[in-house]
Amino acid sequence: MISKVRLTNWRSHANSELIFSSGTNALLGNMGAGKTSILDAICFSLFGTCPNLQSKKLKLDEMIMKKPIERDKAEVEVHFQVDNNVYSVKRVIEKGRGTTYSELRENGKLLEAPSTQRVNELVSKVMKVDYDLFSKAIYSEQNALDYFLTIPRGQRMKKIDELLMIDKFEKVRSNVTSLVNRIAEKKVGKESVIEHMDLEKTQRNIAELLASINTMTEQRQSLLNELGTVSADKSRMEKEIVRLSEIRKQLEIIKRQESGLSSAINETNRTLTNLQxxxxxxxxxxxxxxNELKRLAKSFEEMLTEKNKSYLKLQEQNAKIQSEITLIEKEKLSKLEKELKEKARIKAEFDGFKSEINISTKLKEKQELMQSIISEVEASKARLQDLSDSIEQLSVIGGKCPICEAKLSAVKKKMLIKQKRMRIGALKSHIEDLAKRKKINEKEFSDLIDAARKLDLMAKDLENFDAIRSELENTKNIYSVLNDNGKKIAKELEAVRNDIESLKEKYKGATNESQKADMVFYKLLDYEEKKARLSSLVAEREAMMKHVAEIENVFQGVEFERQEKMFTELAAREKELAAKASGLTDLIKEKTARLQELQGLVENAAKEKEYIAKLDNISMELKIFAKALEETQLELRKEFIAAVNFTMSEMWTALYPYQDFTGAKLAVDEGDYVLQLQEKSGRFMNVEGVVSGGERSIAALALRIAFSLVLAPNVRVLILDEPTANLDANAINMLAMTLRERINDFIDQCFLITHQSEMEEAITGVGYILERDKKNDGETRIEQIF
Ligand SMILES: Nc1ncnc2c1ncn2[C@@H]1O[C@H](COP(=O)(O)OP(=O)(O)OP(=O)(O)O)[C@@H](O)[C@H]1O
Ligand SMILES: [Mg+2]
Structure with missing residues (x-):
């Protein structure tokens, strides 16, 4: 049962939500109010498509609201119940992008999202109905109530077979038939192979081969027996020959050893004569x-070591003194002498300088001179000022002298001014002279200060003059002592060197003597050893000669040659017998291989025969299976027609308001289905072309309801969009009554779309009126009326 539908921006619906119950639910309203859009939304929510989209009448984008406001996204959602579970399916479509989200929930829990394909599959599984069946058996589209009658004759059975899903039987049957044909071909192939085989001749060959193999096996056995005896004799003889050969070899070795001993004895004798x-x-x-000589050499060696040690010690002392002498000669003496010479030079300079000038007196003189120049400059500057002032006064006063009140003529005034100016000029040049003298005096004063500083530095430099002089004296003394010591050590070194040389001579003489004596000693030892060895060699040789005589005795009377000849004969016989046996083995092997090959052929033929029998069996079973399929298909069709016809006969009187037709049925005519109405006389006549439009509609409606019940029995829902077209008032009333009172005997829920107010009578569930302001492209508004 479908319990709720929600539409957002779906065609003319901006935001519509409709609740449905069992029984007959109705959507009423004028043309274009948005009724069919709701059914499309139900179908699209469940299966991801709807008839308008399937038939390409509409594109998916056209489902998104365009008016009054253009939207780019729509959403639809349907809730339905199956086996006490509530499911909800939601779909989102976006402009230019198709379905962008699908979702299925069971009792609120998410089962699948966002794959459209998976959601479609799951919904079909839960409802046990796919889109094809839903659109053909449950959803009767507007103006398509007579869907069945619009299928061309000759194709109806095929279409219905597809809905019943028994069309697959047909396919399987044709596959089985082609399989049977292939098996038959294979069987013929196998049979012809067996026919070409001469099995009797093969059997004869097998028997002959078996007899021949047996005879050969016996022959080979007797050969192997003889070979065994010959091999045993041969190996016995071989062992004896080997034993004798070993003894012979041993004899030769002993003889060689004896000759070695003889030459050793001769050699020893010769050595002894030499050492006589x-x-x-x-x-x-x-x-x-x-030993005496070695001791002597050793004592010389020790003395030599001692001497060498004292020589080295003296050398060390000498080197030390020499290095000290060198140090004094090269560094200390010359440095001190140089330093002393420098100091003497400074002293001479200092003494001369000191006697030449008395610096402090001169400094005092210069200071006094400077002071007198400064005072004179100041006095001259004051006089200069006075003169300038009186010139200024003279130039402004009248005809009297300001000092003596005497009459002052202009000539006198001019002369006075001229005199004063001359005196000013003389004073200025005097001041300049004084400045020059001051500068010279200042320079001399600073030179005197520098000289005083230099004298101070020299005095400081000369402070250690005496100390250096006495250090030089001291160093000269040390140097002469060191020189004396050096000479003494050089003499001692010479003496020790002479001692070492004489000791070396003595040591060499003693060592030579001891080596010579050593050689004599070793020769003597050798002589004594050889003398002792000679007698043992002679005894050994005698024992060996005895052994040789014994072995030679063993060979007395042995026919060595004859035995060897017999051995060679036995070996040749053994080889011959082995070759014959091996030849027979090869032959037996070859024949056995051939035998196995032939036996394989016979076994194979038996297997092939078995296989052919199996193929016969399979082909028989497949034929039975194909027949069963055909019969099942026929049986299912029969059952389908019986169920449909039963439902139609049950409904007919409730649907059809007149008595001229007493029933409707689906019949088979010329291998296809036809819808027929039964006349009062009991005769059936085809609906197509004979009955009126209204009668045809009722018959189509009856068939629709029957299909829905038979093909989708577990959904028990019927959707009818405008089923009343072509019906007269009587028939409309009859249909309303049937939907109200009878339809619930067959199905649980019915959706009815109509604009016929009489049909309001049919409502037993929920009823809605849909309205839309078409003039102003308004959106659908919904009002629940029941
Ligand atoms: N994308 C859309 N946006 C807005 N309006 C649309 C859109 N698509 C269709 N319409 C309009 O929505 C209206 C509803 O159409 P619908 O087929 O649902 O009407 P109806 O109620 O079934 O009418 P009728 O009784 O004639 O079959 C139509 O008038 C149509 O012009
Ligand atoms: Mg419509």
Missing amino acids: NLENMSSKNVEKNV
Whole structure:
């Protein structure tokens, strides 16, 4: 049951929400009020498409509200109940982008989002109805009540088979038939292979091969038996020959050893003759002498070491003194002498300087001179000022002298001024002279100060003059002592060097003597050892000769050659027998391989026969299966027609208000379905082309309801958009009554769209009136009336 629909910006609906109940629900309203849009929204919410979109009458973008305000996004949502669960499906469409979001919830919990494809699949699974079935069996579009009758004759059965989903039987059946044909082809192929095989001849060959293999196996066995005896004899003889050969080899080795011993004895004898002169010497005495000489050499060596040590020590002392002498010669002496010379020079300069000028007296004189120049300059400047002042007064006064009141003529005034100016000129040049003298005096004064500073520095420099002089004396003394010591050590070194040389000679002589004595000692030892060894060699050789005589005795009477000949014969026979046996083995192997090949062929033929029998069986079963499919298909069609016809007969009297037709049925005519009405006489006549428009509509409605019940029994919903076209008032009243009173016997919920006010009678569920201000492109407004 569909319980709620919500539309946002869906065609003329800005924001509509409609609640539905079981029974007959109605959407009433004028043309273009927005009724069909609600049904489209239900269908689109459930399956992601609707008939108007499927038939390409409308594009998805056209579902989004254009008027009164253009929107770019619409949303629809439907709630429905199945098996006590409430499901909700939501879809969002956006301009130019199609469906951008799909969602399915079960009792409020999200089952799937946002995949449109997955949501479609899940809704179909939950409702057990897909879009095809929904649009054909449940949703009767506006002006498409007679959908079935509009399908061309000859195609109806196929279409209905598709809705029943029994069209697949047809496909399976044709696949089975082609499979049966392929199996038959395979069988023919296999049979022809077997026919080409001469099985009897193969069996004969197998028997012959078996007999031949047996005979050969026996022959080979007797050969192998003989081979066993020959091999045993041969190996016995081989062992004996090997034993004798070993003894012979041993004999040769002993003989070679004996000859070696003989030559060793001869060699020893020769050495002893050479050392005859040592005969009377005792090795002990010679050893004593050697030790004496070695001791002597050692004592010389120790003395030599001692001397070398003292030589090195003296060398060290000498080097130290020499380095000290060098240091004094090269650095200390010359440095001190240089320093002293410099100081003497400074002293001479200092003494001369000091006697030449008395600086403090001169400084005082210069200071007094400076003071007198400064006072004279000041006095001259004051006189200069006075003269300038009196010139100024003279130039402004009248004819009297301001001092003596005497008459002052202009000539006198001029002369007086001229005299004063001359005196001013003389004073100025005197002041300039004084300035020059002051500058000279200042320079001399500063030179005197510099000289005084220099004398101070010299005096400081000469402070350590005596200390340096006495250090030089001291160093000269040390130098002469060091020189004396150096000479003494040089003499001592010479003496030690001579001692070392003589000790070296002595050591060399003693070492030579001891080596010579050593050699004699070793020769003597060798002589004594060889003498002892000679007798043991002679004894050894005698024992060996005895052993040779014994072994040679063993070979007395052995026919070595004959035995070797017999062995060669046995080996040749063994080889011959082995070759024959191996030849037979190869032959047996070859024949066995051939035998297996033939046996394989026979086994294969048996397997192929078995396989052919199996193919027969499968093909038979497949034919039975194909037949069963055909019969099932026929049976299902029969059952479908029976169910549809039963429903129509149940409904007919409730739907049709007149008595001229007593029933309606779906019949098979010329291999396809036709809708027929039954006349009072009991005769059935085809609806198409014979009955009136209204009668045809009632028959189509009856068929619609029957299809919905038979094809989608678990949905039990019927949607009728304007079913009353072509019906007269009587029929409309009848339909209203049926929808109100009878329809709930067959289905749970019906949606009815109409603009016929009589149809309000049909409402048993919820009823709405839809309105729209079409003049001003208004949006749909909804009012619930029931
Ligand atoms: N995208 C849209 N935006 C706004 N209005 C639209 C849009 N698409 C269609 N309309 C208008 O919405 C109205 C509703 O159409 P609908 O088919 O739902 O009407 P109706 O009530 O079924 O009418 P009728 O009784 O004639 O079948 C129409 O007048 C149509 O012009
Ligand atoms: Mg409509």
